[in-house]
Structures are given as C-alpha cells and as structure tokens.
Amino acid sequence: STLSVEDNTLEAAAKPTSNLRSARWLNNKDNQAMSALYMDRYLNYGLTREELMSNKPIIGIANSGSDLAPCNRYHLELAHRVREGIRSAGAIAIEFPTHPIQESSRRPTATLDRNLSYLTLVEMLYAYPFDGVVLMTGCDKTTPACLMAAATMNIPSICLNVGPMLNGYMGKNLIGSGTVLWKARELHAAGDIDDEQLVDMVTRGTPSAGHCNTMGTASTMNALAEALGMAMPGAAAIPAPYRERQQMAYKTGTQIVEMVHADRKPSEIMTREAFENAIVINTAIGGSTNAPIHLNAIAKHMGVSLDLDDWDRIGFHIPLILNMQPAGEFLGEEYYRAGGLPAIVAELLSAKALPYPDALTVTGHSLSHHAKLAGQSWDRRVIQPYDKPMKTDAGFLHMTGNLFDSAIMKTSVISPEFHSTFLSDPNDPNAFECKAVVFDGPEDYNARLEDPATGIDARTILVMRGTGPLGYPGAAEVVNMHPPGRLLKKGVHALPCIGDGRQSGTSGSPSILNASPEAAAGGNLAILQDGDKLRVDLNKRTVNILVDDSELQRRREELEKNGGFKVPESHTPWQELFRNEVGQLSGGMVIEKAVKYQRIAQK
Ligand code: FES
Numbered sequence: 001s002t003l004s005v006e007d008n009t010l011e012a013a014a015k016p017t018s019n020l021r022s023a024r025w026l027n028n029k030d031n032q033a034m035s036a037l038y039m040d041r042y043l044n045y046g047l048t049r050e051e052l053m054s055n056k057p058i059i060g061i062a063n064s065g066s067d068l069a070p071c072n073r074y075h076l077e078l079a080h081r082v083r084e085g086i087r088s089a090g091a092i093a094i095e096f097p098t099h100p101i102q103e104s105s106r107r108p109t110a111t112l113d114r115n116l117s118y119l120t121l122v123e124m125l126y127a128y129p130f131d132g133v134v135l136m137t138g139c140d141k142t143t144p145a146c147l148m149a150a151a152t153m154n155i156p157s158i159c160l161n162v163g164p165m166l167n168g169y170m171g172k173n174l175i176g177s178g179t180v181l182w183k184a185r186e187l188h189a190a191g192d193i194d195d196e197q198l199v200d201m202v203t204r205g206t207p208s209a210g211h212c213n214t215m216g217t218a219s220t221m222n223a224l225a226e227a228l229g230m231a232m233p234g235a236a237a238i239p240a241p242y243r244e245r246q247q248m249a250y251k252t253g254t255q256i257v258e259m260v261h262a263d264r265k266p267s268e269i270m271t272r273e274a275f276e277n278a279i280v281i282n283t284a285i286g287g288s289t290n291a292p293i294h295l296n297a298i299a300k301h302m303g304v305s306l307d308l309d310d311w312d313r314i315g316f317h318i319p320l321i322l323n324m325q326p327a328g329e330f331l332g333e334e335y336y337r338a339g340g341l342p343a344i345v346a347e348l349l350s351a352k353a354l355p356y357p358d359a360l361t362v363t364g365h366s367l368s369h370h371a372k373l374a375g376q377s378w379d380r381r382v383i384q385p386y387d388k389p390m391k392t393d394a395g396f397l398h399m400t401g402n403l404f405d406s407a408i409m410k411t412s413v414i415s416p417e418f419h420s421t422f423l424s425d426p427n428d429p430n431a432f433e434c435k436a437v438v439f440d441g442p443e444d445y446n447a448r449l450e451d452p453a454t455g456i457d458a459r460t461i462l463v464m465r466g467t468g469p470l471g472y473p474g475a476a477e478v479v480n481m482h483p484p485g486r487l488l489k490k491g492v493h494a495l496p497c498i499g500d501g502r503q504s505g506t507s508g509s510p511s512i513l514n515a516s517p518e519a520a521a522g523g524n525l526a527i528l529q530d531g532d533k534l535r536v537d538l539n540k541r542t543v544n545i546l547v548d549d550s551e552l553q554r555r556r557e558e559l560e561k562n563g564g565f566k567v568p569e570s571h572t573p574w575q576e577l578f579r580n581e582v583g584q585l586s587g588g589m590v591i592e593k594a595v596k597y598q599r600i601a602q603k
C-alpha cells in the first residue's frame, strides 16, 4: 500500500460481497489494465486503490439539489450525512448530479424534464460502477424521475426526500406554499389586494429550505415513495430543517449498503401489491392529481400493469383522513408531529383498509411492521380516525365519454358551493349539464378571461385545451382556472374546469384533468366550441358533448381540412424529441420506446 491512512471503522464494518457489479469495472481479474483505466481518475480526489479494489460496494448519491433547484438544494447538505452513513456501513460513496427539475421556474413546464431526468439517470446508473443508489428526491417531478430510473435499472435503490419546508404564516394563519398562490390570485383578480401584497402573500408560503409544505405533488410523491416501500419508514414527512432529517439521511446511507448485501432490488419492492397500497394511501392523504400520471409511469417502467380504472376501483371509496392543505387546514409540521405516513398506514391497518400489509420495504421488513412500531396518530385534528374522516369516498374518479377516452377528477376538493350550484338537482344529484367556454391554452385564458364577450356565468364549465404532453409541450399545470373578477366579486368561486393539461397538486379546484387523447393528439376537445352543452355524470363517470354526431363529424372534417389542431413550434431540440416519443397522460406520459428496457442492470 502506498497510503497509510488508518480507517479501522471501515475495516471492521466491511463485509466483502462477491459478484458486485462494480467489480466488473474496478476489480476485473481478467483485465487489470482496464481496471486501472476505469479507476485512476477516481484516485485524483483521494480515494485509494485499496478502497476501490476491496470489493466494498460503490453507492451512488444521485443529487437533485443545486442552486438551480432550490426546493432540493438542501440535499447538498444532506448528502454529507448520507455519505457518512454509507461509509460507516463499509461502502464507498460517489455523488453525482441529476438533471435538475425546478417545478416553480422551469419554462414552459417542469414535466417536460421528468422524462429527460429519467433518461439521463438511467444512463448514469447503467454506465458507471454502481452497486446501489441513494435517490435524493423532493420537488414534484424529481421523485418520479428517480423511481422510474430505479425501476428500469433495478439495482438496490432508496429514496431520501429533502423534506417539506417549515410552515408559512400570515399573522396567525397558516399559509401553504403553492396553495396560497391560488387564493392570492383570486383576491388580486377581485381587486382586494394589489401587486405588492400579492407577492408578499405568496412568498410567505415558502419560509425555509425544503419542498412544498402542502400536500401538493412533492409531499404526495414522497409519501408514495415511502408507501411503495422505497424510502425509510417515517422519512417522507420530516420537515427539511429538523434534526431528524439529518439523522434520517445517515440511516438512509447505512440502509442502502445493507440492501446491496441483501441484493434487495426495486423489482421485489415495487410490486403490483405495493402500487395498490400506494393508491389507497394517496386517497387517505388527499394526494395530488399528478400522482396517477407518475405512479402509472413508474409501474410501466417496472413492468407492473396499472391503469386509471385501478385508481378508481381501488382508491375512490377510501376516505380522506389527513387534514392538510389543499384538502384541509394544516401543513407539513403538524403532519409530521401527528406521526407522518406510518400513522396514516397504522390507521388504514386498524380499519383493515390497507390491501397488502405485508408488502416489503427497503429495510427488509413490511410496511405494516413499521407502522405498528410507530403507532397511531398523535394528533387527531391532523390525522383523523378512519371511521370519522374528513371526507368519505375521497379518491379519484376515472371519467370517459365522447369528449375524451380518459380523464380523472379529484372529488376530495369539491366545495359546498360547488355542490349547491352544480349538484343540486334532487332528481339527478350526481350530474350536471352546462355550457362550455373554451380557451386555447393559458395565454388565451389570461387574455380573454375578463372579457365579458366570453359569456362566462355562474353555470359555465371552463375548458382548457392545447395543454397536453404534445400541445404545450410537457403538459401544463393550468387546468385549475378561476372565474372572472366580476363573478368572484359576486361570490362565485367554483366553476368546474376540464382540460387536457394538468392541475397543480396544491390547487383545490374540482377539475376534470389529464384528458387523453389531448386536442393535439386528435381528441374531441379540439372540436368543442363555445356554447356547446356538456353533461358530467359523476356516478356513471362520464363527460359527454351534447351535440349531434353528424355535427361533430362535420367539425372534425373541417378541422382536418384546415390542417388539424394547431400547436406551437418546438423551441428546443428536446421539445421536438419529447413530442416525437411521448405517450398521453392516461398512460403516464412515458417515452414509449423506453418501456421495453427493463431490469437492465442484470443484462
Ligand atoms: Fe418544488 Fe413545490 S415547487 S416542491
């Protein structure tokens, strides 16, 4: 040895495992020249030959945090504790950046980068000598991108989220990140607050490092990563600045090393059973409408069959038991103190509502094992009893009809006002008919919303098209539209919305979302006109245009004669590649050609 640094802990903890994937690079007995070549640059920052040739696992730390990605930036700190955990368990950490995805500032939309981040992470995990990986998740799309890559690659993998921000306040009132934006936008449109107050109000929702503190898409996807068994039990809800998050970073580091020795891979954890558990848990926590898109995508890459009928059948009848914004009152700190996800799972277990209690987690123990250890809710205001929930039948409806093949509707956010306006016919209490006003994307909506010529009244359904994966591109989070100021002033807050785009997970609007096929992919949204009547039936799960088939046919022919539905040009190479290869939201919006590459680490 040319180096005499003592590391007794390391030697004591080391458990050489034969057949490590990394040994094909670093300890190739048949070709030591290649091993020397693969290894020599890693020596340049102080790793030693002995370490790299010792058959200790090489663990990647896939870091999604950077100055560009403030939601996940605290991972630059947490990675130190992950690294210490990896070291103390006798393995070697190699940290690298993932393609950043900042939900709140990436234009035109962060969803465009979920698949790009997925593709690049697969390449890195495949091409370099990793035996396992810690996936540093947080902001909305960073979590599904990582889990999709873990599924495709299928080496031992564990998620660590950055944790939610601390609570925001305005006076004594809780102000939730994201959620406050929709409220502030309405107050601003009604003329109740000025520009300065708008910015002040919105930025109070984001008071510290961490991802959104509401049950938006970030908190949802990290809860579901834990629900799937892919994160340490109890990890998801810990607020970013709390000491327990640093401690969990350390434990995540030791756990991934144990997983490599046990060869515990995503294919054993992310099973059909695990996805069914996640669907149930998503309803119980009031999870984001983006969850079906992302979970269906992860399942597709894992080779597990999962579709939107599963979401309705398995998840709709489950109650909402977490009182957290946007569906409820509280934020991340109360949720954590009430017990976080293990307390949710414990509640479902005691009601025998978790379909697969024995589903495996990263620890090698079951989801129910950890929930029983953690016990039930510490705060009944926040995590409510299963039999006295916030709302019954709180899951998503899978809608079909002649306007689209597939869309989802989140029912847990239907307000009393919406009920009394739209669901008030005693002979037909679960259906409504109203006329449509159609917008071609968010620019058109912003330009024309306040124009009285649209004819929007208290019985209008607002339609947003041209905002799907092809139309926007990437599928914009814009379907949650508010009524014009003149109606807001009269107290009309809730108009139903339909669209081929998405809705922010922090929004509380009862919208029909993710309509597939989108207008740009030949869906009938493209031929809908202002004033057309739509019938929405929540019992039958249908949305239909009440216009003659012959008239629809005539409009279709005219549209085709005029060159089809217009979408903006691609502005970057990736936008064009994305549009050429991507599927619709109902199928998870994956790169369809990528799906056939499964479990590639073994090949
Ligand atoms: Fe990043 Fe909400 S914008 S987590």
Ligand code: MG
Binding pocket: 103, 140, 216, 217, 477, 504, 505, 506
């Ligand atoms: Mg969002």
